[in-house]
Amino acid sequence: MIVAGCISGTSIDGIDVAVGEFGGAADGRLTLRALGARTFSWSAQVRRDLLELLPPATTTVEQICRLDVLTGREIAAAVSRAIDEFAGGAADFVVSHGQTVFHWVADGRSQGGLQLGQPAAIVERTGLPVVSDVRSRDIAAGGQGAPLAGTLDVLLLHGMTPVIPRALLNLGGIANVTLSDGPLAFDTGPANCLIDATIAAATGGKQLYDESGRLAASGKVDRRLLTHLLSEPYYRLPPPKSTGRELFSGDYVPSGTGLSLPDLVATLTELTAITVAEALRPHGVREVYASGGGVHNPILTARLQHHLGTTGLLTSDRFGLPVDAKEGYLMGLIGYLTWHGIPGVLAGASGTLTGADHARVLGRISPGDAPLRLPDPGVRPVALRVVD
Template identity: 35%
Template sequence: MTQVIGLISGTSVDGIDAALVDISGTGFDLQVELVAGATYPYQDDLRERILAVCAGEAISMTELAELDDAIAIAFAQAAQNIQSDRQPATLIGSHGQTVYHRPPHSQGLDKTQFLGYTLQLGRGAVIAQFTSITTVSNFRVADIAAGGQGAPLVPPVDAALFSHPQEARCIQNIGGIGNLTYLPPRRDHWLEKIRGWDTGPGNSLLDLAVNYLTNGTKTYDENGSWAASGTPCHALVEHWLQQEYFHLPPPKSTGRELFGVDYLQECIKDAESYQLNSADLLATLTELTAASIVHNYRTFLPEMPQKVFLCGGGSHNLYLKNRLQQLLETVPVLTTDEVGFSADFKEAIAFAVLAYWRQLDFPGNLPTVTGASQRVLLGEINFRQ
């Protein structure tokens, strides 16, 4: 049994999710138990700096280095706090904080643009030094170097934790960005049939809209209650669904670079002619998240799943969950809590598993998901000096 800490802050930049996990086994035959999970919010000024960089604000190299260090220290403190008085973990898997993600370009003659580019701040070497625990970080770059999207990386872990011998399942994460893992029944050649990609906006537009509509006094719509009091404009949703990303075939990935502040402003401008109030706008943006997820299922999956399991912050949005259930009709929409894995900390658990795999020299990506040319080891191992 190996005790591992998984750390991640997603595109919503809410804070650092930390999971202390006991792991044993090899390959996809793992036993994983969550010992403790907690979310540690960023300090307000640090969160504002991160969001500014994510929105494209220019900073100097000195400021970039300082931001990288500040995020790493925040991650290291989260790792220390999650252990509390327990026996120290022997390994940390840290995703870091994504501040830029550019998927690979597959067309055109400019080969310098063929590979994708991704940047996660909060370098593992600082975390390892601060905590005295071996830290695996920078997981995405190896997949990108192999021609992949570098995202999503969680589907192989979902395969180990959630696959079922008879059921086809979708694990739907709803963070700032939504992403899915399609798991066929766990039978012969099942790994070759696993699929996964980013479906589009999750909470990103909703959180930005709440911040905009409340002049910064609120950051999210708790339980989706504000949106639930409005009426979605379906004509507007249909217009937004014409966005090119929704029609790109997988593998594909996206982020705030597309579904961020500028996109929200376009949505608000589009909504002006419909004279929507604030609740109607939130209901319509929520409908876009739900409809884009279902559009991805119906358009790109080899078959509809028999069950859908939600995780991430969006799993708490009861209005969004209800809209997904309505659109998916007879397909049950559940959460990963109902199969034994915390919906809040499932992504952090995944990076603990990816670090565990890296220590065992077990490849952590799936080419059928990311489009990489081959399976590769993910993550750089940082030892305390």
């Protein structure tokens, strides 16, 4: 089946669309042929409005309604173009994660979340069925609803030899890891979100991220601020756990530090490197495969390698999944499982990878223009292989 998966991460830096051909639901030995992927930019106004919506900002129901529709239209346009470009205009269905604007965590448990991006707009533009709202069922079942990347990661890890402790790492707005030990999957804390927000605020939106790590490279880490930031209790919580911009917002970094922008960015970059490495250290990981926008920041990856010591730092390209496309293919996989009635979260060290007692089929399906016909249910997946 040809599936278009799309997601916009917590950095809100674009709509990632990945088109792939999935198979293997009948015997659990899944295959993915990656047809192509691309990141489409949000319009300047919608991106601005989305950033202004995020905590600790306040908003209105009108603004949420408008953005739900506008983001849905922009996602629809991106998906339509990607299907034309990579699949000759023909796909079986679309999986749309949407844009997370709130991840509700109370007393260490996810209670709910809100993703914008009206799926009806995607159906109307493409005529295809759309799987959306992929986190809510897991949260309702007692899971964190995140990181869903654990499903793809564990299936990839199952096919790797020799068997050694490995981890897959995503450096998006928030950093998340999946460990073969357990297995476990959880958010470690901030990756790029604090860096991006700090730069955008300091430059009045003229610069949105630390391109090639230039600011961090020209700055000096402030140890006093770093110690303060590392005192956040979240880092010491046991997995499964998840977080977002609700915690790691601009308010997390004290105002009036007196630091220059390069020094502040260098300190926040060091924070990400340390917290990721510390999260991995207890598990004796020997190889880490990274993806996400943070991979393009050579200062961040250099500092992470420093703190990982002898642990190898590689990228998801080794699996045949480009670093900027892995989450798009993840959405395609989640939707493929949903389409075949297969739970979208795998077993982990504590119930499921997300902490739910039992895995659930994820998401909801909006029918397309043709009659909706679902296949016979598949079986629990055991591995995923990326094929040519």
